[in-house]
Amino acid sequence: EIVMTQSPATLSVSPGERVTLSCRASQIVSSDLAWYQQKPGQAPRLLLYGASTRATGIPARFSGSGSGTEFTLTISSLQSEDFAVYYCQQFSAWPFTFGPGTKVDVK
Amino acid sequence: EVQLVESGGGLEHPGGSLRLSCAASGFTFRRHAMTWVRQAPGKGLEWVSAISDNGVYTYYADSVKGRFTISRDSFRNTLYLQMNSLRAEDTAVYYCARDGNYIDRAILPDYWGQGTLVTVSS
Numbered sequence: 261e262i263v264m265t266q267s268p269a270t271l272s273v274s275p276g277e278r279v280t281l282s283c284r285a286s287q288i289v290s291s292d293l294a295w296y297q298q299k300p301g302q303a304p305r306l307l308l309y310g311a312s313t314r315a316t317g318i319p320a321r322f323s324g325s326g327s328g329t330e331f332t333l334t335i336s337s338l339q340s341e342d343f344a345v346y347y348c349q350q351f352s353a354w355p356f357t358f359g360p361g362t363k364v365d366v367k
Numbered sequence: 368e369v370q371l372v373e374s375g376g377g378l379e380h381p382g383g384s385l386r387l388s389c390a391a392s393g394f395t396f397r398r399h400a401m402t403w404v405r406q407a408p409g410k411g412l413e414w415v416s417a418i419s420d421n422g423v424y425t426y427y428a429d430s431v432k433g434r435f436t437i438s439r440d441s442f443r444n445t446l447y448l449q450m451n452s453l454r455a456e457d458t459a460v461y462y463c464a465r466d467g468n469y470i471d472r473a474i475l476p477d478y479w480g481q482g483t484l485v486t487v488s489s
Contacts, residue, residue, distance in 0.1 A: 261429060294475055303462055303479035304412060309469055347412055351473040355428045358412040
């Protein structure tokens, strides 16, 4: 099973700041990496797949990069609605696995 | 409007069984792979199981393999998860989700249900 790790566990930021989240896979997953956003009491929402392709309806302030084992999610200018937990997930091999998440909260 | 409505959750004793259902509407059910993802209280996400659009291929997390069975009924537009030999660690909110057909070989959910809580406790 491919193990996903994320850092940091929590990130405290102010609206308008640039945010960078990291994700690492225990094995090479090529670009088979997705990012999800989850707000309290809600189901997750797919943000990016293929490491860098935005899902339908996702704002351009969300971008992704990386391949192999190291990946990054960047939010160019954090909006109030972006405070949430962000998960990365590999879909290179079943079982698909999620990272533990990074919580982005208010500084 | 795409809707996914889960049901069947509740309290069950260790060793017991539950069957979750997910009623789908607002889209052509047989054209989408489907999946179950769970989240233990206060914890992260865990992929549980997935099924191809035609129902031929099924996938399971190691933690549930041999105990859970995923299936679908394209006449009733319903996804199921039969859960046997339940354990305390199966306690979670179980989400049903639809694959968005972004990539053929992957399941990338674009619509999710509201979740149903399964509690396994004596």
